[in-house]
Amino acid sequence: MSKPTTGDFTKTAGWLDWYTGPAKPTFQLPAGAVDAHCHVFGPGAEFPYAPERKYTPCDASKHELYALRDHLGFARNVVVQATCHGADNRAMIDACVSSGGKARGVATVRRSVTDDELQAMHAAGVRGVRFNFVKRLVDFTPKDELLEIAERIAKLGWHVVIYFEAVDLPELWDFFTALPTTVVVDHMGRPDVTQPIDGPEFALFLKFMREHPNVWSKVSCPERLSATGPKALDGEQAAYRDVVPFARRVVEEFPDRVLWGTDWPHPNLKDHMPDDGLLVDFIPAIAPTPELQKKLLVDNPMRLYWPEEAQVHGQGA
Numbered sequence: 001m002s003k004p005t006t007g008d009f010t011k012t013a014g015w016l017d018w019y020t021g022p023a024k025p026t027f028q029l030p031a032g033a034v035d036a037h038c039h040v041f042g043p044g045a046e047f048p049y050a051p052e053r054k055y056t057p058c059d060a061s062k063h064e065l066y067a068l069r070d071h072l073g074f075a076r077n078v079v080v081q082a083t084c085h086g087a088d089n090r091a092m093i094d095a096c097v098s099s100g101g102k103a104r105g106v107a108t109v110r111r112s113v114t115d116d117e118l119q120a121m122h123a124a125g126v127r128g129v130r131f132n133f134v135k136r137l138v139d140f141t142p143k144d145e146l147l148e149i150a151e152r153i154a155k156l157g158w159h160v161v162i163y164f165e166a167v168d169l170p171e172l173w174d175f176f177t178a179l180p181t182t183v184v185v186d187h188m189g190r191p192d193v194t195q196p197i198d199g200p201e202f203a204l205f206l207k208f209m210r211e212h213p214n215v216w217s218k219v220s221c222p223e224r225l226s227a228t229g230p231k232a233l234d235g236e237q238a239a240y241r242d243v244v245p246f247a248r249r250v251v252e253e254f255p256d257r258v259l260w261g262t263d264w265p266h267p268n269l270k271d272h273m274p275d276d277g278l279l280v281d282f283i284p285a286i287a288p289t290p291e292l293q294k295k296l297l298v299d300n301p302m303r304l305y306w307p308e309e310a311q312v313h314g315q316g317a
C-alpha cells in the first residue's frame with residue numbers, strides 16, 4: 001500500500017498514520033465475512049474535513065480501505081461516519097456507492113436533515129446513524145434532537161450506533177433504553193479492562209445487553225482498550241490478552257448480537273498503530289468456535305446490514 005498523505009490539511013500533532021504493510025492473517029476468515037466497523041478519511045482534497053472536527057487525520061481513502069478488505073479476506077465493509085467529517089457524509093456515501101454493493105454505511109445527521117436526504121442515503125447504502133457521546137470527539141447534542149432523529153430513521157428500518165465511555169453508561173442509560181430501534185454499541189462501551197471482569201462497571205454493561213434484546217455490541221478495538229498489550233505488531237499472535245476475557249464474555253453470552261470490525265484507519269491511537277492482519281488473528285481468541293465466528297463475522301452483520309440477502313440464505317431474523 002502507498003504511504004498515507006494529508007493533502008492541504010495539517011494533521012493533529014502526534015497523529016499515527018495507518019499501518020502500510022499489514023500481514024496476511026493466519027486466521028482464515030469465514031466466507032462472506034464483514035468488517036463491520038471501519039472509516040474513510042477524505043481524501044481531504046476531495047472531501048474536506050469538517051470545520052467543527054476535533055482532530056485532523058491522515059487521508060484514508062475508499063481505495064485503500066477496499067485494498068485492505070481484499071488483502072485481509074473480508075467480503076464486505078460497514079463504513080461508519082467519523083467525527084472528523086462532522087455531519088458531511090459525502091466521503092462515506094461515496095465509498096458505499098463505489099463499492100458495488102459490498103459496503104453499507106452509518107451516517108451522522110442533524111435534526112435539519114430532510115426526508116429526501118435520508119431516502120438518498122438509504123439508496124446509497126446507509127442503514128444507521130451514529131450518536132457519539134465521547135466528549136473528546138464531539139460537542140454535546142441535545143437528547144431530544146437525537147430522539148427525534150431516532151424516531152425518523154426507525155421508519156426506514158435503520159438502527160442507532162452509540163459510542164460512549166463506560167463511566168458514562170449510568171447517566172446515559174435512560175436515553176439508550178428509550179431508543180426505538182436496534183442499538184449497536186461501539187467497542188463494548190469502552191470498558192476499563194484493568195478493572196475486574198466481574199466488577200460493577202462491566203456488570204452494568206452486561207445487564208444493559210441482558211435486559212434489552214435490541215442492544216447489540218461490537219467486540220472490536222482491543223488495540224484501543226488494552227492496557228498491557230502485547231501489541232499487534234511484529235508477528236505477535238497473542239495480542240491484547242487483557243481484552244480477551246471481556247470480549248469473549250460478550251460473544252459467548254450474546255452470540256447473535258455481536259459484530260466485529262478492524263476500526264481501520266484507527267483514529268486517534270496514541271501509543272502504536274496495529275498491523276491489521278494481526279488484529280484479524282485476535283478473532284479466534286474471542287470467538288473460539290467456527291459457529292461463533294460465523295455468527296460474529298457473517299450471519300449477524302448480514303442480518304443487520306443486508307437483511308434481504310440474509311433472508312435468501314435462511315439467516316433472517
Ligand SMILES: O=C(O)/C=C(\CC(=O)C(=O)O)C(=O)O
Pocket residue numbers: 081082083084137163186263266267268
Ligand atoms: O474509530 C472509532 O470508533 C473511534 C474513534 C474515532 C471516532 O469514532 C470518530 O472520529 O468518529 C476514537 O475513539 O477516537
